[in-house]
Amino acid sequence: MNFGFGVDVGGTTVKIAYFNQEGSLLDKWEIPTDTKNGGTQILPDIAASISDYLEKKNIPRSQVIGIGIGVPGPVDDDGNVNCCSNLGWGVFNVHEALKALTGLPVKAGNDANVAALGEAWKGGGHGCENMLLATFGTGVGGGIIIGGQPINGAHGAAGEIGHVMVNRHEQEPCTCGNYGCAEQYCSATGVVRLAKMKLSASDRDSLMRTCQHLTCKDVFDAGAKGDALALEVLEQVYDYMGQFLAAVCCTLDPELVVLGGGVSNAGQPFLEGVKRYFDKYIFHASRSIGFALAVLGNSAGTYGAFKLILDAQRKSFQE
Secondary structure (H helix, E strand, O other), X not given: OOEEEEEEEOXXXXXXXXXXXXXXXXXXXXXXXXXXXXXXXXXXXXXXXXHHHHHHOOOOHHHEEEEEEEEOOOEOOXXXXXXXOOOOEEEEEHHHHHHHHHOOOEEEEEHHHHHHHHHHHHOOOOOOOOXXXXXXXXXXXXXXXXXXXXXXXXXXXXXXXXXXXXOOOOOOEOOOOOEOEOHHHHOHHHHHHHHHHHHHOOOOOOHHHHXXXXXXXXXXXXXXXXXXXXXXXXXXXXXXXXXXXXXXXXXXXXXXXEEEOHHHHHOXXXXXXXXXXXXXXXXXXXXXXXXXXXXXXXXXXXHHHHHHHHHHHHHHHXX
């Protein structure tokens, strides 16, 4: 049996996982992401960690399929990275760079698309050929799977669903520089922003007023306890979520939308709230699109990264 590695590069840590060819996760660990000096040490650190693991476990390189890697930025099908700002990377070919360091085949992808591939393969979208992963955390991200393959787009930017405009009257800029993006209302920070706006515009009592440092979880917890203001905030959030996901799905028409990220930890009430407004806005022919919660958590990226190299190697054998 052959084996391989899935690598998920984050701004703080790099997650590395070791898989067999069936997709069973056999081992995993993390190393710090060294972003100093333009992130020049990130790939050498990954290569050294993998080499140390192979040596320690006495695994011959002939049994290793290769390395799949997800990075937080645009990546095209040939492995060209186009500026990962939170890593300090500019433009270069990650396939060539990591292969030169390890001697192993490499296949790279955008981290959100790679996570989507992981969820479609072994997670909440298991068995889906056409799926949208929408992640709601500090920001809003997405990954698109069509025909079982992640879609990168012409500029490596497919899946940037958090920047679909949902409010043309917004006066504050999004982190991207535009105004009224879904991320400004549907991310964890967006939920808190809407809650603070609701609190400042009302003198009604609310459990949210008792929180010294209001968090997204506080808003959901208050709503679960029947807090009227919190419930109004959540209805507003679900409306925005349903609106922009319906717009995306009118284009993609997936079988399934998988909801992930920290906000999705609110569970079934969150899923049902989003789906209620999605049904209000979606084109009638796509009303049968299913919804599910992501299940792989922080491991989705490593699963998807390994699937990238697994598929690449299978394709090369067929050719």
